[in-house]
Amino acid sequence: MLRAIPFGWLLAFVAVPCLLLLAIAFSSSAEGVPPFAWxxxxxxxxxxxxxxxxxxxxxxxxxxxxxxxxxLCLALAFPMALALARAPARWxxxxxLAVLLPFWTGFLLRMAAWVGLLRDQGWLNGVxxxxxxxxxxxxxxxxxxxxxxGMVHAYLPFAVLPLYATLLRxxxxxxxxxxxxxxSAFTVFRTITLPLAAPGAAAAFLLVFIxxxxxxxxxxxxxxxxxxxVGRALWGAFFQDRDWPLACLLAVLLLxxxxxxxxxxxxxxxxx
Amino acid sequence: xxxxxxxxxxxxxxxxxxxxxxxxxxxxxxPFQLGGFxxxxxxxxxxxxxxLEAAWLSLRVATGAATLATVLGGLVGWVxxxxxxxxxxxxxxxxxxxxxxxxEVVTGLSLLLAFVGLQTLLGWxxxxxxxxxxLAHATLGAAYAAVVVQSRLSQxxxxxxxxxxxxxxSPSQVFRTITLPLIAPALAxxxxxxxxxxLDDVVVASFVSGPAGTTLPMLLFSRLRLGLTPEINALGAAxxxxxxxxxxLAAAMLHRSARHQGKAG
Numbered sequence: 001m002l003r004a005i006p007f008g009w010l011l012a013f014v015a016v017p018c019l020l021l022l023a024i025a026f027s028s029s030a031e032g033v034p035p036f037a038w039x040x041x042x043x044x045x046x047x048x049x050x051x052x053x054x055x056x057x058x059x060x061x062x063x064x065x066x067x068x069x070x071x072l073c074l075a076l077a078f079p080m081a082l083a084l085a086r087a088p089a090r091w092x093x094x095x096x097l098a099v100l101l102p103f104w105t106g107f108l109l110r111m112a113a114w115v116g117l118l119r120d121q122g123w124l125n126g127v128x129x130x131x132x133x134x135x136x137x138x139x140x141x142x143x144x145x146x147x148x149x150g151m152v153h154a155y156l157p158f159a160v161l162p163l164y165a166t167l168l169r170x171x172x173x174x175x176x177x178x179x180x181x182x183x184s185a186f187t188v189f190r191t192i193t194l195p196l197a198a199p200g201a202a203a204a205f206l207l208v209f210i211x212x213x214x215x216x217x218x219x220x221x222x223x224x225x226x227x228x229x230v231g232r233a234l235w236g237a238f239f240q241d242r243d244w245p246l247a248c249l250l251a252v253l254l255l256x257x258x259x260x261x262x263x264x265x266x267x268x269x270x271x272x
Numbered sequence: 273x274x275x276x277x278x279x280x281x282x283x284x285x286x287x288x289x290x291x292x293x294x295x296x297x298x299x300x301x302x303p304f305q306l307g308g309f310x311x312x313x314x315x316x317x318x319x320x321x322x323x324l325e326a327a328w329l330s331l332r333v334a335t336g337a338a339t340l341a342t343v344l345g346g347l348v349g350w351v352x353x354x355x356x357x358x359x360x361x362x363x364x365x366x367x368x369x370x371x372x373x374x375x376e377v378v379t380g381l382s383l384l385l386a387f388v389g390l391q392t393l394l395g396w397x398x399x400x401x402x403x404x405x406x407l408a409h410a411t412l413g414a415a416y417a418a419v420v421v422q423s424r425l426s427q428x429x430x431x432x433x434x435x436x437x438x439x440x441x442s443p444s445q446v447f448r449t450i451t452l453p454l455i456a457p458a459l460a461x462x463x464x465x466x467x468x469x470x471l472d473d474v475v476v477a478s479f480v481s482g483p484a485g486t487t488l489p490m491l492l493f494s495r496l497r498l499g500l501t502p503e504i505n506a507l508g509a510a511x512x513x514x515x516x517x518x519x520x521l522a523a524a525m526l527h528r529s530a531r532h533q534g535k536a537g
Contacts, residue, residue: 003355003364006347006414010367013411017382018370020389034388076284079277086274095278097519102285104515107472108492109508113288115500116295123291156285214375216475221496234377238479248385251378262373 018255025249036244045245055233055250059257062229065219066212069151073159073208074201076152081163082193085170096164103157111221114150115141118222147223154218155211159204166200167193199268206265214254230254289512295502296509313506320503323491330488333402334470337409341466342459344410345417352418353425371415380479383408387480401485408480409473413466420465424458464522 028042029035049055084095102110117123120137128134140146170193178188216231223229230250238247299310317323348368355361371379387397387404397403432454436446474489481490492504 002347003351003358006344006351006368007360007364009344009411009414010348010364013383013386013407014367014370015363016389017386020385021378021382024385038392076277076281079274080281083274083278087278093523097523098282099285101512101516101519102289104468104519105289105508105512106489108474108489108496109292109504109511110288112492112496112500112504113292113508115496116505117288117291119500123295153285153288156281160281210373211375214377216377217493231375231377234381238381247381251381254375254378258373258375265373266369 021248021251021255024245025252027245029243029245034244035242042245045243045249048243048246049249049253054228058228058230058233059253061227062213062215062231062254063257065148065151065227065229066209066215068148069155069212070159070205070209072148072152073155074205077156077159077163077204078197078201081160081167084160084164085167096161099157099160102153107154107217110153111150111218114146114153114222118146118149141222142224144224144227147219147227150218150222151212151215154215155208158207158211162204162207163197163200166197166203170196199271203265203268206261206268210258210261210265213258289508292505293509293512296505298502313502314510316503317506317510323488323503323507326486326488326491329402329485330471333406333409333487334467336406337413337470338463338467340406340410341413341417342463345414345419345462345466346421346455346459348414348418349421349423349425353422368415368418371412372419376473376475377479379412380408380476383411383476384479399484400480400482402481403485404480404482405477405485405487408476409466409470412473412476413462413469416465416469417459417462420458420462421455424455428454460522460525464518 024036025045026041026043027036027038028040028044030037080099084092084099087095115122118140119125120139120141122141124140125134125137129137174196175188175192178192179185183191214231214234215229216235219227219229219232220235234247234250234254237243237250296313297309297311299308299312348364352365352368358364374382383404384400387400387407391397428451433446433450436450437443441449472489474487474493477485477487477490478493481487492507495501496504
């Protein structure tokens with residue numbers, strides 16, 4: 001009984017929905033509500049997808065953007081987590097809170113804040129104009145750098161926290177031993193800290209990469225119109241074109257692409 | 273070197289938010305332009321009925337979803353931590369982890385299909401709105417709650433429960449007097465996590481909701497597409513203040529319970 005309730009829930013709201021994605025990806029679309037026919041078998045969505053190179057490039061673009069986002073997050077998060085883990089113990093809770101609190105202000109509001117910062121009449125342009133460094137506002141919003149800035153801002157805490165947990169567990173005695181034996185600070189970092197933190201770093205990378213690959217809101221709010229990522233393509237197929245089979249097929253393919261990183265992430269999470 | 277990165281990283285995280293708060297109190301009608309001090313945007317916010325309605329709906333949905341998520345996630349965590357081998361355990365464990373790794377658009381679309389399927393099959397839910405958003409958020413929240421509860425349960429000293437049972441406590445007494453108080457902080461953390469996830473979600477809600485169920489993030493998103501208004505800055509400032517207050521309270525409670533446990537132990 002204790003098991004039946006959660007098991008039933010997981011089957012109904014996790015397993016069945018995923019199977020439905022697969023089923024409807026290969027159903028034919030229909031007029032009406034919902035705009036597909038149950039129990040049909042059709043390759044229409046597949047044909048739409050393969051005829052138009054737009055979708056393939058959306059996938060490649062998404063993977064590239066997710067990779068860059070995750071790499072930037074990792075590059076920034078690693079030294080941050082190191083400083084957090086090495087800070088005096090009584091300061092650590094406050095510092096962790098300082099990393100987490102922006103996360104609590106609401107994702108949309110943080111993106112709105114970036115819009116306010118970067119747009120033509122925005123704060124940054126105001127400052128630059130005021131200083132006389134530029135004569136006309138720089139178009140910064142709706143660009144790839146603005147989108148990446150927003151992505152890193154949105155996902156940075158996801159990378160900092162697992163790295164911080166890994167570095168906190170790291171046995172400092174090993175580093176001290178290496179230093180005592182004459183290793184320079186850089187050698188200690190390269191031969192002890194980095195290898196020991198590598199699984200945590202890989203987990204942090206994947207924790208950003210996986211959701212970033214399907215991101216919809218950030219590219220929509222900060223990115224250029226031509227930055228058509230999978231998330232936007234799926235959203236458009238669903239909300240604008242009302243082509244549910246195509247949206248489902250995109251979701252299935254996104255999952256297929258992400259299976260490898262997901263499995264890798266789960267393996268890293270379950271390591272002893 | 274790493275301290276410089278920490279300061280820079282925190283500045284990066286905080287700069288846009290602090291600007292948002294600063295301009296929420298600015299008199300100028302164009303957001304993010306410094307002017308005199310003013311509370312007019314907060315007044316505008318308080319008079320915006322659609323926004324208040326959406327905020328109220330979001331709060332109700334988040335409260336319900338977090339509560340359901342804590343119960344369900346607690347059960348999932350319990351099964352994973354305490355029930356050894358059973359038929360389908362591998363499937364159970366795998367399914368429990370799926371919502372954690374699905375991209376939002378996939379979660380949203382797949383849950384919508386589940387609701388459409390249920391409607392075709394059972395005639396329920398009759399319409400999509402607050403209820404379907406609540407159920408979707410509960411599913412997402414439960415996955416996170418399960419992780420929190422499972423990790424707490426597996427750290428727990430089984431000796432305490434065994435001692436109580438040896439002294440004649442019934443299983444329900446053991447659960448009520450020993451296990452529940454010990455996992456209470458984890459349950460509270462799980463509830464808070466699920467609550468935040470629900471309040472912050474725009475993508476899943478957009479998929480599973482209907483015309484009657486516009487949550488605050490959905491309303492905000494549709495307004496932000498039209499342009500940034502000073503009211504949105506004021507809303508950000510208000511939410512930041514509330515989140516800070518809630519986190520402060522939670523930290524104080526955790527601190528107290530840690531001291532309490534320290535004394536007891």
